[in-house]
Amino acid sequence: MDSKIILRFRDLNVEKDGTINDHRNLINKFGEVWWGWWMKQDETPPHNIFKQFSKEIELNSYALIYLYNTGLAKFYECICTKILVAPKNNTIVTPNPETSPSYYHRGTYPAWFLLNRIEQIDFKSLNFHIEDFPTRSNAEEPYRSNIGQPVEDLESLKLFDVTIWLVKSK
Secondary structure, eight states, X not given: OOEEEEEEEOOSSSSTTHHHHHHHHHHHHHSOEEEEOOOOTTOXXXXXXXXXXXXXXXXXXXXXXXXXXXXXXXXXXXXXXXXXXXXXXXXXXXXOGGGSXXXXXXXXXXXXXXXXXXXXXXXXXXXXXXXXXXXXXXXXXXXXXXXXXXXXXHHHHHTSOOSEEEEEEO
16 A cells, blocks of 8 residues: 555653653563554544555555654654554544553543554655545645645644644655
8 A cells, every 4th residue: 555644643741752752662562552543623533544554454464654743843654563443433442551651541542553663764755745634624725735745844744733644655
């Protein structure tokens, strides 16, 4: 699959780089970690996109996804080996409290990504174009007019009020 998911996050409840450090510590200890998707209240879970990525994982044993820390302007490539999605209009608890950071234990989330690698990479080495804003309606601006446009830099991604971008390499 040429499409890639970018998940947006910030270090809101932890120290600088705490989110990534907490997840990497669990990968080092257990070989994997659950990443919970903190959807904004006015977003809609993209169940069809999650199904596509789950099929890719079934075929290839993994899918590459990306994480973008908008507070620190850091970008990460991840190996995702499983996606668990809550039923429509619902959320679910962590699939495994032992392999998820403790701050996730207080809430429920619409989707979980099982990761076994998180590596910081240089965004400039990628050549992404926006394929979709799957949690938003593309009928409204600025979303519609940006489909197919190149992603020049991380700051241009940050301008969109979404927690998931669907991008494609060209």
